[in-house]
Amino acid sequence: MPEPVLQIKGLNKSFGPVHVLQDVDFDVYPGEVTALVGDNGAGKSTLVKCIAGINSIDSGEILWEGKPATLNDPRAAAALGIEFVYQDLALADNLDITQNMFLGREIRRFGVLDDGQMEKKAREALSSLSVRTVRSVRQVVASLSGGQRQTVAIAKAVLWNSKVVFLDEPTAALGVAQTRQVLDLVRRLADQGLGVVLISHNMNDVVEVSDRIVALYLGKVAAEVMAKDVTTTQVVELITAGRTGNIGLAAAAADQII
Amino acid sequence: MTAPPPPGSAAPSAAVPTERDHGSFSLDIERPGPRDAVRAYVTRIRSGDPGALPSVLGLIVLVIIFNQISGRFLGKANIGNLPGQGAYIAIIALGLVFVLLLGEIDLAAGTTGGLAAAYAAQAVFAGGLHKGVPGLFYGITLALLIGAALLGFYMRLISGPILVVVGAVLLLSGADKHVIPALIISVSIGAAIGIFTGWLVAKVGIPSFIVTLALFLAWQGVVLYILNSQPINVVQYGFWNGLANDNMSPTWGWVYLVVLLLGYLGYTLSRALRARRRELAGDAISLVLIRFAAIAAVGIVVVAFLNQNRNPNPTAPIRGVPWAAAVPIGLMILCTLALTKTTWGRHLFAIGGNAEAARRAGIDVTRIRITAFTVSSAIAAIGGAFLASQQGSVNLSIGAGNILLFAVAAAVIGGTSLFGGRGKPRDAIIGALVISIIPNGLGLKPSLAIHPEYQQIITGLVLLLAAAVDALSRRRARQS
Numbered sequence: 001m002p003e004p005v006l007q008i009k010g011l012n013k014s015f016g017p018v019h020v021l022q023d024v025d026f027d028v029y030p031g032e033v034t035a036l037v038g039d040n041g042a043g044k045s046t047l048v049k050c051i052a053g054i055n056s057i058d059s060g061e062i063l064w065e066g067k068p069a070t071l072n073d074p075r076a077a078a079a080l081g082i083e084f085v086y087q088d089l090a091l092a093d094n095l096d097i098t099q100n101m102f103l104g105r106e107i108r109r110f111g112v113l114d115d116g117q118m119e120k121k122a123r124e125a126l127s128s129l130s131v132r133t134v135r136s137v138r139q140v141v142a143s144l145s146g147g148q149r150q151t152v153a154i155a156k157a158v159l160w161n162s163k164v165v166f167l168d169e170p171t172a173a174l175g176v177a178q179t180r181q182v183l184d185l186v187r188r189l190a191d192q193g194l195g196v197v198l199i200s201h202n203m204n205d206v207v208e209v210s211d212r213i214v215a216l217y218l219g220k221v222a223a224e225v226m227a228k229d230v231t232t233t234q235v236v237e238l239i240t241a242g243r244t245g246n247i248g249l250a251a252a253a254a255d256q257i258i
Numbered sequence: 259m260t261a262p263p264p265p266g267s268a269a270p271s272a273a274v275p276t277e278r279d280h281g282s283f284s285l286d287i288e289r290p291g292p293r294d295a296v297r298a299y300v301t302r303i304r305s306g307d308p309g310a311l312p313s314v315l316g317l318i319v320l321v322i323i324f325n326q327i328s329g330r331f332l333g334k335a336n337i338g339n340l341p342g343q344g345a346y347i348a349i350i351a352l353g354l355v356f357v358l359l360l361g362e363i364d365l366a367a368g369t370t371g372g373l374a375a376a377y378a379a380q381a382v383f384a385g386g387l388h389k390g391v392p393g394l395f396y397g398i399t400l401a402l403l404i405g406a407a408l409l410g411f412y413m414r415l416i417s418g419p420i421l422v423v424v425g426a427v428l429l430l431s432g433a434d435k436h437v438i439p440a441l442i443i444s445v446s447i448g449a450a451i452g453i454f455t456g457w458l459v460a461k462v463g464i465p466s467f468i469v470t471l472a473l474f475l476a477w478q479g480v481v482l483y484i485l486n487s488q489p490i491n492v493v494q495y496g497f498w499n500g501l502a503n504d505n506m507s508p509t510w511g512w513v514y515l516v517v518l519l520l521g522y523l524g525y526t527l528s529r530a531l532r533a534r535r536r537e538l539a540g541d542a543i544s545l546v547l548i549r550f551a552a553i554a555a556v557g558i559v560v561v562a563f564l565n566q567n568r569n570p571n572p573t574a575p576i577r578g579v580p581w582a583a584a585v586p587i588g589l590m591i592l593c594t595l596a597l598t599k600t601t602w603g604r605h606l607f608a609i610g611g612n613a614e615a616a617r618r619a620g621i622d623v624t625r626i627r628i629t630a631f632t633v634s635s636a637i638a639a640i641g642g643a644f645l646a647s648q649q650g651s652v653n654l655s656i657g658a659g660n661i662l663l664f665a666v667a668a669a670v671i672g673g674t675s676l677f678g679g680r681g682k683p684r685d686a687i688i689g690a691l692v693i694s695i696i697p698n699g700l701g702l703k704p705s706l707a708i709h710p711e712y713q714q715i716i717t718g719l720v721l722l723l724a725a726a727v728d729a730l731s732r733r734r735a736r737q738s
């Protein structure tokens with residue numbers, strides 16, 4: 001089995017009195033899709049933002065390729081090769097698709113923005129996702145549909161030859177066809193050797209596309225299982241009750257958190 | 259199969275053949291010609307992005323009305339005077355655009371300009387600032403300059419604090435008794451004020467409305483202190499007086515125009531050619547040339563018109579492009595380049611559109627916010643110099659009153675949004691033209707000139723109209 005490329009150990013995070021993440025251990029393996037599941041408010045997005053350096057962490061350790069890493073700045077994660085597609089899409093409405101995809105990492109020529117080069121790369125990235133609905137990469141993001149925005153956000157993450165990609169509910173706003181495309185893409189990314197983390201509430205998607213499933217239950221990791229070992233029903237139980245059969249949090253522990 | 263486009267063909271409708279895998283980016287592959295450009299423009303206006311159109315239309319309407327009121331309005335003398343009357347509003351508005359793009363406001367821009375001009379005037383008048391103001395005050399000023407530079411460097415700014423250091427060095431070297439160094443010092447005082455303002459807003463977290471309201475009030479008092487409550491004339495300082503009142507020589511006017519036009523043509527043409535070569539979204543060559551021809555025609559007519567003598571007394575001819583027009587236009591071009599061609603400008607827009615997205619993209623939002631205030635205040639100081647030049651003196655209430663509000667109105671009338679993320683330096687210039695044409699036009703008719711109230715009422719209505727256009731277009735943009 002390959003070594004995990006990214007390891008989170010004993011991560012704790014509180015917002016004021018609310019202990020949102022408790023001793024979370026979470027590993028991302030190269031070439032695998034790891035699904036991160038959990039009910040609304042379980043702490044999935046918070047975990048992602050902690051890794052991204054958007055939220056500070058209270059305690060815990062992050063290992064990148066086995067070595068300790070500090071991720072307290074969005075650039076730090078990007079520098080390692082970790083990309084994020086956030087649930088609340090991080091796009092600037094007043095900028096166009098190209099400008100958004102290169103935001104913070106603009107290409108320059110002689111110190112001046114090289115819009116042509118960026119435009120070309122943006123179009124290539126979108127083409128590689130077989131996006132057919134965008135008429136121009138010079139379109140302002142404000143004029144895009146929800147699904148188109150989602151695609152732009154994903155393309156933005158794919159652009160950077162990253163090693164790990166986090167996708168926080170990437171299909172939530174998409175139609176059937178685009179959902180299909182995104183799931184295919186998720187699979188393709190993993191097959192190319194990337195570590196992909198997929199957050200989703202759609203159990204069919206999760207079971208279909210992922211290799212490994214991590215269930216968060218009220219801020220604790222209830223179980224980490226291989227997708228082929230569990231049924232959809234078991235995953236749903238892990239999400240709603242924190243345990244299923246002998247997998248998951250011990251009965252006492254699950255009750256205690258409540 | 260895809261054949262390469264015949265080289266050198268610039269026919270407007272000669273769309274480059276679409277490549278298979280780029281099939282969906284239809285708009286990027288087309289070369290919009292003049293007709294497509296017009297159509298795209300109409301679509302853009304209808305979809306809620308009117309750009310400069312309302313302000314230009316408004317300007318035309320005002321020109322027609324004022325031309326009816328007085329035949330002198332479009333006369334050479336009056337057109338030649340207009341830039342001097344509006345330059346300070348245009349320049350202050352230009353600086354404000356940077357702050358407005360962030361969705362912030364700088365209420366103190368006017369009095370900052372006034373304060374900077376007061377420093378410069380006192381320094382020149384007294385033969386050195388230290389002779390014009392009490393020693394303690396001089397010391398505090400110097401300490402604050404150095405403090406601002408250190409704070410700026412600490413917040414990872416570069417140009418702003420360097421400018422402040424230059425000002426401090428000039429001040430210490432005693433060069434401040436000369437006009438030009440004194441004016442450079444005044445700009446660096448503006449930059450220093452901007453660094454502090456930006457820090458209070460972006461780092462400490464006080465709303466910009468409050469910080470700059472406080473400074474708006476405070477600077478008016480400091481101005482009195484600097485001036486020892488005595489206005490200082492600047493008419494006798496040739497360079498300073500010339501800012502709002504002198505003209506380029508006719509030859510230099512042409513040189514200026516040719517440089518601008520060639521720069522514009524070179525830039526747009528090379529961009530279109532590059533886009534064509536690399537299959538990027540871009541305009542057809544014919545469209546580029548038509549645009550250039552239109553701009554060149556307007557420029558040539560204006561310069562030729564301004565190069566004629568406009569003094570009824572032929573022994574002392576007045577001719578040439580006013581510096582008060584050339585400087586704001588030059589500044590506008592610089593600001594436009596800074597906003598559209600640098601990462602800094604791109605990040606400024608991104609923060610105005612979605613600060614959280616900018617933060618997640620790893621942009622140092624605090625730093626960019628501070629730089630926006632720094633630029634705004636430094637440019638406001640230039641505006642203050644033009645204001646003093648136009649008024650002939652640094653008076654006790656310089657930069658106070660309605661000036662800031664007029665500058666904000668100019669930016670908004672031009673099309674800059676108060677909510678951030680949308681605006682152009684060009685807006686400030688067009689808006690300032692609208693704002694300054696109103697008192698100018700009314701002033702030509704004696705029966706109206708004695709009623710200043712009309713001026714304010716009309717300006718108010720124009721502003722309201724501009725804001726209404728803005729709001730309606732936003733609503734439209736949301737619906738579509």
Ligand SMILES: Nc1ncnc2c1ncn2[C@@H]1O[C@H](COP(=O)(O)OP(=O)(O)OP(=O)(O)O)[C@@H](O)[C@H]1O
Binds near residue numbers: 018044
């Ligand atoms: N910035 C914040 N300040 C305070 N509380 C927060 C903040 N962000 C998240 N929380 C809280 O943390 C908990 C976990 O939120 P999070 O967004 O991580 O859930 P989630 O698992 O992503 O849920 P969903 O499936 O609805 O997206 C919630 O109770 C939420 O209210």
Ligand SMILES: [Mg+2]
Binds near residue numbers: 045046087
């Ligand atoms: Mg979430």
